[in-house]
Amino acid sequence: MIHASRGIVLNHIKYKENSIIVNIYTEELGRQAYVVNRVRTSKSKGNTVLLQPLTLLDMQVYHRPKAELHRIKDFKVAHPQVSIPFQQDKRTIAFFLTEMMYKVLREEEKNEALFAFIYEAIMVFDADIDGNHNFHLFFLFQLSRFLGFGPASNDSVHNSHFDLLNGNFIKQEPTHGYFVHGDILKYWEQLFKLQISDLSQLQMSSSVRNDILNALILFYQLHLDGLGEFKTLSVLRQLYNNPDR
Numbered sequence: 652m653i654h655a656s657r658g659i660v661l662n663h664i665k666y667k668e669n670s671i672i673v674n675i676y677t678e679e680l681g682r683q684a685y686v687v688n689r690v691r692t693s694k695s696k697g698n699t700v701l702l703q704p705l706t707l708l709d710m711q712v713y714h715r716p717k718a719e720l721h722r723i724k725d726f727k728v729a730h731p732q733v734s735i736p737f738q739q740d741k742r743t744i745a746f747f748l749t750e751m752m753y754k755v756l757r758e759e760e761k762n763e764a765l766f767a768f769i770y771e772a773i774m775v776f777d778a779d780i781d782g783n784h785n786f787h788l789f790f791l792f793q794l795s796r797f798l799g800f801g802p803a804s805n806d807s808v809h810n811s812h813f814d815l816l817n818g819n820f821i822k823q824e825p826t827h828g829y830f831v832h833g834d835i836l837k838y839w840e841q842l843f844k845l846q847i848s849d850l851s852q853l854q855m856s857s858s859v860r861n862d863i864l865n866a867l868i869l870f871y872q873l874h875l876d877g878l879g880e881f882k883t884l885s886v887l888r889q890l891y892n893n894p895d896r
Contacts, residue, residue, distance in 0.1 A: 652713070652714055652715070653711055653712070653713060653714075653724060654679055654680060654711070654712055654714050655679070655709075655710070655711050656677045656678045656679035656680060656710050656712065657677070657678040657679075657707070657708065657709055657710070657729060657766070657770065658675040658676065658677045658678070658707075658708040658709075658710045658726075659675065659676045659677075659705060659706070659707060659708070659752075659766075659769060659770060659773065660673060660674075660675055660700075660701060660702075660703060660704060660705065660706040660708065660749075661673075661674040661675060661676055661682070661704070661749045661752055661753045661756075662674050662704065662749050662750070662753055663701060663702055666686060669688070669689050669690065670686060670687060670688045670689065670690060671686075671687050671690045671701065671702070672684050672685065672686055672687075672720065673685050673687055673701045673702075674753055675708070675710075676752060676756050676766065676769065677710070677712075677766075678761070678763070678766045678770075679761055680712075680714060680759060680760070680761065681756070681758045681759040681760045681761065681762065682753075682756045682757065682758065682759060683712070683714070683721055683759065684719065684720050684721065685712065685720070685721050685722060685723050686720050686721070686722055687701055687722075687723060690702070700728055701726075703732065703735075703736055704735075704742075704745040704746055704748075704749040705732070705735055705745045705748070705749060705773050705776075705777075706728060706732065707728065707729040707730045707732075707770060707773060707774070708726050708727070708728060708729055709726065709727050709728075709729045710723060710724075710725070710726040711723070711724040711725045711726070712724060730774060730777070732777050733777060733778075734777050734778075734779065735776065735777050739890075740783065740784060740890060741776065741777075741783060743883070743886055743887055743890050744776075744783075744786060744787045744887065745776075746883045746886070747787060747881065747883040747884060747886075747887045748787060748790060748791075750881055750882065750883045751791070751871075751881070752769070752794075754875075754877075754878050754879075755794070755798060755871070755875055755878070762797075764797065765797040765798075768793065768794070768797060769794075772786075772790055772793075772847060775847050775848075776790075780848065780850065780851075781850065781851035782849070782850025782851030782852070782853065783850065784860070784891070785850040785851075785853040785860070786847075786850060787864065787887070788842065788853065788860070788863055788864060788867065789842065789845055789847060789850060789853075791864075791867045791868075791871070792842040792843075792845075792867065795867075795870065795871065795874075798874075798875070800818060800870075800874040800875075801818070802818045802819070802839075802843075802870070803818055803819040803820070804820075804843050805820040805840060805843075806820070807820070807822075809822055810822055811823075811832055811836070812824055812825065812830045812831070812832045812836065813830060813831045813832070813836055813839055814829070814830050815829040815830055815831065815866065815869055815870045815873055816829045816873050818870075818874075829869065829873060831866045834859060835859065835862050835863055835866060838853060838855055838859065838863055839863065839866070841853060857891040857892055860891050861888055861891055861892075864887070864888075868881070868884070
């Protein structure tokens with residue numbers, strides 16, 4: 652059966668001699684894997700966009716329920732990227748976020764609100780806005796809400812810790828040891844109210860940015876099974892070890 656859907660490219664792996672399997676988060680069918688033949692050849696330039704992380708597509712796909720692999724009948728780029736493939740900072744963030752989404756977007760079913768959030772966030776990220784270096788923090792924080800374990804907001808001025816295991820603010824350090832406090836807590840609270848258009852308002856050092864990222868990753872690992880390690884994380888950390896960022 653043929654389905655029309657928008658899609659977001661997550662990643663790809665080599666398949667046979669000159670083909671790939673590309674994982675795409677679709678608007679109509681959730682996360683799906685598609686075999687695309689003759690991509691890695693000199694005559695297949697039109698298909699190379701399927702290799703770029705966060706590419707936004709309009710697609711027609713063949714879909715068989717319960718099948719692990721499907722095929723793309725036709726596709727076109729919905730919004731050609733103007734900066735993500737060409738700016739090292741954005742490209743590094745894109746690879747990290749696609750690795751995260753590949754691990755957490757496991758459902759093969761429609762989720763309009765989640766797809767719309769991701770799609771629109773990518774469009775803003777690709778545009779020329781201030782504060783792009785904070786995009787991954789904003790994205791992970793907001794994505795957790797769509798995945799069902801988003802943090803509860805602070806309901807008391809007396810709370811001085813955020814409990815990562817239980818997802819709420821508390822007064823005293825929890826015994827299990829999974830929490831944020833101090834300077835990190837201040838920025839954590841900012842993320843509750845931060846709009847994507849105001850990313851530049853998160854003014855912090857590169858070391859603090861990495862600390863918040865570590866807290867967010869731990870938050871995900873505590874609430875989602877099987878995340879494991881992230882291959883792209885070390886590159887992202889190195890990017891923000893520069894004190895000027």
